[in-house]
Amino acid sequence: MSIIVLIPLSAVVWTSMEDGLGGFWHAVTRPEAWSSLKLTIVASLLVAFINLIMGTATAWLLVRDKLPGRAVLDTLIDLPFALPTIVAGLALLSIYGTNSPVGLNLAYARSGVVVALLFVTLPFVVRTVQPVLLELDREMEEAAASLGASPTKIFLRIILPNIVPAMAAGTALAFARAMSEFGSTVLISGNLPFKTQVASVHIFNQLESDNVTGAAAVATVLLLVSLAVLLGLDLLQRWAARRG
């Protein structure tokens, strides 16, 4: 564990601080690094939000809707986890690229990056909300309905409060994953600095051009974000457990 995880990760933080805190700050705020970080954060927030809505809707469809062919859909949801990211990138570029058969060209555009991130983060919210929806006691809803509550009211007052922790956890995971994604964005983004270059790709390019300190600085920022998300999730779980 230490040989493979801890020592190497500390080396990243250590290298980023080689020229002191000022050097670190300088490396992170270089225009190219800064714009890649900004794009990554904004795109990840957007992706997390879309996942929150669509993921919850998908989970709902899988659990509560007697849609024919649900089983197939249920298996399909996990595909982005199993599919290599570079293949995901190739697939998206083939359908939403320059020779798009559906007439939608998102190659080398920021929207292409967002679509790639949406693809790889698709299962997170679905898979966290789905089990909670399954466990949810139907009797509460029936009681509310018999007392005259409208479907909207039942959803807002009974279902939503129960699934909110799961929705938040799934969204946080999707955000963390989107922040760190590399493979799927490589092909579709075209890696244009200041336009479509995400932080991971920026790190990769800096490393290729031997700017190790710069790469380590941006990597440290990403590591801090991941750590914050993991910590937040831990707190969220404790909070949800206490709340029962």
Place this chain on the structure above:
Amino acid sequence: MVRTGLRISVLVYLTMLLVLPVGIIFVRTFENGIGPVIDALSTAAAMHAFQITVVVSFYAVLANTLFGVTAAILLVRYRFPGKRILNALIDLPLAVSPVIVGLALVLVYGRTTGTGKALAGIGINIIFSIPGMVMATIFVCIPLVVRAVAPVLEEIGDDQEQAASTLGASTYQTFRRITLPSIRGALAYGIVLALARSLGEYGAIAVVSGRLVGRTQTVTLFVQERYQNFDQQAAYAAALVLVLSAVVALLVSRTLRPKEITR
């Protein structure tokens, strides 16, 4: 009304995002019939890439299985200082960018570092060769086996293990005869997940392998390199093989998935 709207929007979303992109890999691969596909996959470079991927995945999965079972037993059966930290650290690789994994390994084991030089002195090269690629793959797969096995260990409790040891079974015997059979399903599930992840790893491998064509090129690197060199047939054919192995892994993992996790 609401239900129809929900159905349509979810189905359209999933079709646009999942079905069409994955479907087009099939279409593009077989655009010119099956002959060119076989030709593209039987070139020396393609064969070598498959070989490297299999070798790296084999060692990475083996190491993860051993580590995963040990860590799961430690986390579930023993109390020790720092347990909560270890527990949190296990999940860290899921949240760390693969590129950072690669960068981290290069910084410690690269040829210009102290460790790297010392190891090179005794004839071991880690970065730009197989050992580094195995390490990178182990890193990204760490949580998979642990998180599959730990809940089952928790669920079965340690009554039987204790009974076995009071009857005089050694630690190894207890593990072999009691623990292992009861975690078999979960372990297989974890191994399939780790294998799927290993076969498809790209980012971390791209950094530590140096992407040396014909030497450290895995299938995922092959897909990218061929695509960017305008050899689309080979890129799509190799990508299709990866898609099919992902689908197989998915179906196998569904049948193996322990009930406790299905919930």
